[in-house]
Amino acid sequence: MSVIFAMSLFALSMSISPGPVNLITLASGTNHGTKKTMPFVSGATIGFTLLLYLLGLSYYQLIAQHSTLLNILGGLGNAFILYMGYQLMVSRSQLKVVAGSNPRFAQGFLLQWLNPKAWGACIAGVSAFDLSQSHQQLLLFVFIYFIVCYLSITVWAVFGDKLSRFLNNSHRLKLFNFLMGGSLILIALYLTTQLLFSITTR
Structure with missing residues (x-):
């Protein structure tokens, strides 16, 4: 198995699987359409790949010297996901929403930096492919991940957009938003x- 294929498969499995970013993208695609969701998708993709690159540059030092900081970021991330879930649960049950209320680039970017799943994927990828030892390999992985991540999150936006045809009344949409918001809260x-368990068992 070539390293490029292995990296692509890893990136796809991590990017396409359900998580906070993909659920929010799905909900935004349903409520706002694909076009208005793309800034969020772009922010999430750029935010993740930048995080991946920076972690790859300082992986061992970060883990060894800043484990407490990682725990704090994990806690903040969980709180942010919880907040986004609540906002989704109480959102208006209508397809035509106020302009500008859809998730923005900055929210997508920030969510990745506060998303425990994103940190876990980055650390797992850097560790699995030993990327902290080769800057060229790290750049290759970041490039592959950018493409795969962007396409994967976009798929969730498009799926949400198509799903809006089924959710064509306020009751169905309200139930959908409630379920998506509830799912985010459960994830958080x-x-x-998991975070508390890892802290107490060290």
Whole structure:
């Protein structure tokens, strides 16, 4: 198996699987359409690949010297996901929403930096491919991940857009937003328990 194929498969499995960013993208695609969701998709992709690159440059030093900081970021990330879930649950049950209320570039970017799944994917990728030892390999992985991540998140936006044809009344849309918001809250609570477990068992 070539390293490029292995990197692509890793990036795809991490990027396409359900998580906070993809669920928010799905909900935004449903409520706002693909076009208005793309700034969020761009922000999430750029935010993630920048995080991946910076972690690749300082992986061992970061893990060894700043484990407490990583725990704090994990806690803040879980709180942010919880907040986004709540906002989605109480959002208006209508397809035509106020202009500008859809997720923005900055929200996508910030969410990745506060997303425990993103940190976990970055650390796992850097460790699995030993990228902290080769800057050229790190750049290759970041490039592959950028393409795969952008396409994967876009798929969720398009799927949400298509799903809006089924959710063509306020009751269905309200139920959808409630379920998506509830899913984000459950993810945040699960990640919090995992974080607390890892802290207490060190």
